[in-house]
Amino acid sequence: MSDTTESKRLTTAQDYASLIDKFDTFLFDCDGVIWSGPKLIPGVREVIAWLRTKGKNVLFVSNNASKSRPMYKKTFDDFGIDTTDDELFNSGFASALYLAKILNFPKDKKVYVIGMKGLEEELDAVGVAHCGGSDPAEMEYMPAKDYTSVTPDPSVGAVLCGFDAFVNYKKYSKAHTYLTKNPGCHFILTNTDATFPSGGEFYPGSGAMSAPLVYSTKMTPTVIGKPNSHMMDAILASKDFDRSRTIMVGDNLETDILFGQNSGIETLLTMTGVTNEDHLLGPKKSSTVPTYIVNSLGDFKVLVDESK
Numbered sequence: 001m002s003d004t005t006e007s008k009r010l011t012t013a014q015d016y017a018s019l020i021d022k023f024d025t026f027l028f029d030c031d032g033v034i035w036s037g038p039k040l041i042p043g044v045r046e047v048i049a050w051l052r053t054k055g056k057n058v059l060f061v062s063n064n065a066s067k068s069r070p071m072y073k074k075t076f077d078d079f080g081i082d083t084t085d086d087e088l089f090n091s092g093f094a095s096a097l098y099l100a101k102i103l104n105f106p107k108d109k110k111v112y113v114i115g116m117k118g119l120e121e122e123l124d125a126v127g128v129a130h131c132g133g134s135d136p137a138e139m140e141y142m143p144a145k146d147y148t149s150v151t152p153d154p155s156v157g158a159v160l161c162g163f164d165a166f167v168n169y170k171k172y173s174k175a176h177t178y179l180t181k182n183p184g185c186h187f188i189l190t191n192t193d194a195t196f197p198s199g200g201e202f203y204p205g206s207g208a209m210s211a212p213l214v215y216s217t218k219m220t221p222t223v224i225g226k227p228n229s230h231m232m233d234a235i236l237a238s239k240d241f242d243r244s245r246t247i248m249v250g251d252n253l254e255t256d257i258l259f260g261q262n263s264g265i266e267t268l269l270t271m272t273g274v275t276n277e278d279h280l281l282g283p284k285k286s287s288t289v290p291t292y293i294v295n296s297l298g299d300f301k302v303l304v305d306e307s308k
């Protein structure tokens with residue numbers, strides 16, 4: 001673990017080479033590191049392929065719960081990045097595992113989902129029943145003061161909230177009702193990212209979608225994704241690595257870098273996502289300090305070119 005209060009900025013091929021030599025396992029965040037919205041970040045495909053030729057372990061650890069792992073695999077395939085299913089870990093998968101394995105979620109109960117098809121698929125994969133989510137009946141406009149479609153359902157044993165491009169007042173009203181009326185109803189968030197990076201711009205993230213429920217219920221949810229340990233538990237359920245030779249590469253100080261620090265591993269911040277220089281140097285700079293900083297993961301491509 002880095003014990004300096006300053007990060008080391010990587011700018012030369014020598015800097016990149018000495019970092020690669022220090023680590024055997026690379027945990028890569030996705031949004032803002034490998035791609036930004038629909039765009040692959042230049043050089044990244046070549047760097048990831050080259051790391052594999054150097055015998056490095058490569059895992060992908062995303063807080064995005066809108067896609068299932070098979071959907072994520074297709075995203076990597078479409079970008080021409082070779083991956084295998086067992087290298088992909090996202091907060092939807094980790095949330096499903098938490099419900100099934102940690103909570104031993106009862107078979108006679110179901111989860112009310114604020115989220116998309118990908119999150120529902122991960123619940124299906126572990127045999128956890130669910131409702132809400134992508135059900136077309138949930139997409140309807142609900143006139144204010146007409147709560148006839150919001151009926152109690154004692155079989156709902158948890159509310160799980162993730163990235164939902166169709167979030168609406170009806171969903172919030174149903175989730176609020178289950179959380180406040182069903183004794184012991186679990187309140188679980190896939191992640192609490194404030195923003196979602198795309199094309200150099202920033203948009204409301206999953207944390208912004210669950211915030212109304214946290215506010216209306218005054219409840220404290222369990223959060224699964226980075227920086228929380230539940231995300232590492234989901235990885236360690238099937239993978240093992242030497243933490244002293246493992247590095248977390250991410251664009252978000254409050255999720256990726258803090259996750260690395262909470263997990264006892266070194267961290268590399270990339271400046272292609274949600275973090276800018278004001279977060280590092282200005283009066284509002286974060287208290288979370290990465291071990292290393294690089295402009296882009298693609299900058300390591302100079303090593304690929306030199307190795308040809």
Ligand SMILES: O=C(O)[C@H](O)[C@H](O)COP(=O)(O)O
Pocket residue numbers: 029030031032061062063064065163191193194195196197204205206207
């Ligand atoms: O709003 C969200 O869910 C996050 O911004 C987004 O999904 C982060 O994904 P990651 O950077 O962890 O791949």
Ligand SMILES: [Mg+2]
Pocket residue numbers: 029030031032033250251252273
């Ligand atoms: Mg990211």
